[in-house]
Amino acid sequence: DDDWGDWEYDAWDCRHGRVLLGDAGYKPMTLVVWDPMTGCRRELDAPVLVDNSYGAAVLCAASGCDHSTCHAGPFQVVFIALNKTDAHHCVAQAWVTLPVTCDHSNPILLSTYGSHFDKWSKSCSRLHLVSDVYIHEAPPIFVQDTLHFKLCDCFDDRLVGILKYDLSTNCLSLIDMPLVESIIVDDVILMAMEDDNLGFAHVGGLVLNLWSRHMGSDGVASWTQCTVINITDILPIQNPKKRLRLIGSMEGTDIIFVTTDLGIYKINLKSLQWKKVWEREKLSSHTGVSTIHKKG
Numbered sequence: 001d002d003d004w005g006d007w008e009y010d011a012w013d014c015r016h017g018r019v020l021l022g023d024a025g026y027k028p029m030t031l032v033v034w035d036p037m038t039g040c041r042r043e044l045d046a047p048v049l050v051d052n053s054y055g056a057a058v059l060c061a062a063s064g065c066d067h068s069t070c071h072a073g074p075f076q077v078v079f080i081a082l083n084k085t086d087a088h089h090c091v092a093q094a095w096v097t098l099p100v101t102c103d104h105s106n107p108i109l110l111s112t113y114g115s116h117f118d119k120w121s122k123s124c125s126r127l128h129l130v131s132d133v134y135i136h137e138a139p140p141i142f143v144q145d146t147l148h149f150k151l152c153d154c155f156d157d158r159l160v161g162i163l164k165y166d167l168s169t170n171c172l173s174l175i176d177m178p179l180v181e182s183i184i185v186d187d188v189i190l191m192a193m194e195d196d197n198l199g200f201a202h203v204g205g206l207v208l209n210l211w212s213r214h215m216g217s218d219g220v221a222s223w224t225q226c227t228v229i230n231i232t233d234i235l236p237i238q239n240p241k242k243r244l245r246l247i248g249s250m251e252g253t254d255i256i257f258v259t260t261d262l263g264i265y266k267i268n269l270k271s272l273q274w275k276k277v278w279e280r281e282k283l284s285s286h287t288g289v290s291t292i293h294k295k296g
Contacts, residue, residue: 007023007026007032008023008025009021009022009023009032010022012031012055012056012139013056013057014139015058015059015139016060016070016071016075017035017037017069017070018033018058019033019034019035019036020032020056021033022056024054027049028046029046029050029054030043030044030045030046031043031044031046031079032044033075033100035071035072042117043117044077044117044118047079047081047095047118047120047123048079048081048083048093048095048123052082052083052134053133053135054079054135055079055163056078056079056080057077057078057142058076058077059075059076059077059078059142059167060073060074060075061099061100074099074100074101075099075100075101076096076099076100078094078096078147078165079094079096080093080094080135080147080149080163080165080172081094081095082129082133082134084131086131087131088131089128089129090128090130092129092172093123093124093127094123094124094170094172095121095122095123096121096167096170097117098121100119124170124172125172127163127174129151132153132155133152134151135152136149136152138150138189138190138248140190141198142192142251143192143193143198144196144197145167145168146164146165146166146167146168147165147167148162148164148175148198149163149164150162150188151174157186158182159183159184159185161174161175161176162175162190163175175198175213177200178200178211178223178225183202186245187202187203187204187246188201188202188246189201189247189248189249189256190249191254191256192249192252193212193252193253194253194270196252197212197213197214198212198213199212199249199254200212200223201246201249201269202246203245203246203258205244206230206231206232206240207229207231208230208231208258209225209227209228210225210228210229210269211223211225212224212226229269231258234272234274235258235260235265235267236262237260237261237262240260240261245259246258247259247264253268254268254269254270255268255269256269262276263276264277
């Protein structure tokens with residue numbers, strides 16, 4: 001589409017009927033919220049220059065929405081930045097836009113002339129981190145009014161923790177992992193599970209482990225291992241030449257996506273039913289999005 005110009009956008013997030021695109025090569029960093037159903041899009045600049053790492057998300061801003069047709073309603077963008085303070089430390093900060101709406105009466109005119117908005121909130125309190133970490137490129141997971149990002153080590157790309165942003169309190173914090181040993185970030189995905197809890201799926205060899213994070217009666221959240229699956233028991237593979245890799249999940253379900261030598265498979269962790277969805281093995285991440293939800 002020539003109307004997009006020479007921008008080199010990547011898809012950063014997809015949720016509630018909208019896609020968040022970004023061009024990190026442009027300064028200041030440019031973001032676009034795009035409604036693929038109508039063609040409507042709104043542009044904005046990142047709230048701060050980023051010298052280390054960043055993450056972002058797009059969310060429905062309509063109160064009490066069931067997200068079945070909310071792509072035409074108000075939305076918000078969350079932006080997380082990691083910036084170094086010295087050789088050994090960096091700080092994480094978060095900004096949120098005010099609720100924004102699109103005029104869908106003329107999406108082409110809007111996307112060409114009247115699309116820019118830059119009404120960011122003040123940043124939340126700083127969260128101090130070590131300097132050798134970055135936010136993984138996988139889209140964040142949204143659970144119970146909080147966003148969750150994978151936080152990784154810059155030197156060996158291993159997962160070191162989960163960066164959590166709570167929209168209700170405008171606060172950043174770190175969550176520990178259910179595994180104590182060092183793990184490669186591509187062996188793990190975070191999930192928004194069907195019971196509206198945060199999930200943590202890890203594949204080691206041909207074994208898939210799943211944990212769920214629940215709030216206890218004492219008000220302290222903890223991980224509980226809920227599933228251990230041998231992949232060869234459910235998929236038509238026995239001795240894969242390449243290691244299995246988790247590349248994403250479908251929010252609000254117990255469905256994950258796994259790459260194998262034979263392609264990409266969708267697996268329901270409850271029913272253990274699977275379906276081949278892609279012939280190619282190479283795909284960095286996948287976000288399954290459902291815009292129609294069953295009520296009741």
